[in-house]
Structure formats: C-alpha cells, structure tokens
Amino acid sequence: DGGITQSPKYLFRKEGQNVTLSCEQNLNHDAMYWYRQDPGQGLRLIYYSQIVNDFQKGDIAEGYSVSREKKESFPLTVTSAQKNPTAFYLCASTGQVDQPQHFGDGTRLSIL
C-alpha cells in the first residue's frame, strides 16, 4: 500500500541538541511538506519542496532545516536554535496541482 511513513512516533530532545525527523513516501509524489501543530491550533507550514534538490521556507522556518536528496525522502532537522520545539510534526505530500495532501501519522516532539 502506498503512503507516508514518519518516524519516530515520539521523540525527546535535550537542550542544545539537534534532532532529525524522518519522512518517507512511496506515492511517487513530487511535492512534500512539513507542518507544525500546537495544541488546539491549525497546521503551520515549516518547509516545502516541489522537486528533488529544491525546497522553500514556509511561514515558520526559523530553527528548522530540511533536505531533499531523493524524491521519496524529506527529513526535517529541529536545531538547537528552535527554542520551543514541543509540538506535533506532520509530513505531507501531493501529486499534481489541485490534488489532496496525504499526511503521515506524525511525530510528537518533547523537550527533556
């Protein structure tokens, strides 16, 4: 079955530490996205990529970094510069324009 796999499901970060969240898709989608969701809030765009080796900042990119070396993979690194990283992180992908976004099951990140 095609889908998006995020790992790990839960992640704990120590102060000053960088952590990387994995996102893999086998839907053959070109576009991929990272969102942050805080309790009781909507989804805010962190980074997005429309094609391999290219990505753009979203609305809240500060303290985060991404790479897109393969079509299937779009990892997100939460750096030590992100002072309030505790949130639910969702990865999504989509195919052609005006198609729905498919979401992974999310990673819940907390500070130790």
Place this chain on the structure above:
Amino acid sequence: QQPVQSPQAVILREGEDAVINCSSSKALYSVHWYRQKHGEAPVFLMILLKGGEQKGHEKISASFNEKKQQSSLYLTASQLSYSGTYFCGTERGAQKLVFGQGTRLTINP
C-alpha cells in the same frame, strides 16, 4: 492570510446536523477539507475547485461560494464517528495550503 473558521467548536447529539464555515479575506481558488482525530493525521474529505461547486461524501457535503470567498461543510444526521477537528485549507500558489484554525466537533450519543 489564514482562513477563518466558524464556529470554533460545536457539540451535537447523534443524528443532528452541523454547518462549518470557512471564510477568507482573499480570493479563493480552491478549498480543501480535512478531518483530524485527536493525536492522528488529518484525513482528506474533499476538494472544491470551482466557485459554486458542491460535493458530497456520504452524509458530508460542501459548497464553495467564490463571490463570498467562503466555503461551508455540511454534516447531516451526524454519527459518533464524525467527531474530530475539521480544517479547511485554501490554496495559495505553488501547491501550498494555508489552514484555518479548526472547528472541534463533538458528537454525543
């Protein structure tokens, strides 16, 4: 600009109807609707691509009024499984969506 959803929360008894609105201060070209259960990924419901378009999915349907820059989601004869938070997302170019703050729907037996 983030679309505004109303109401922010609604509580229903099973079998009752609900309407969730999504309004934007900017022109809308398409509207996506998703439902999210607590702690889970959002699940796609439907996309409306043209002004005036209406779509249905079982007892959930939606309309898109391009002139009013608004979309509405209709839930008819609600079931317990409809509980969750509903989000609208509006297209803002480059296949990006901006999501509303969500409407929490609670269905009681």
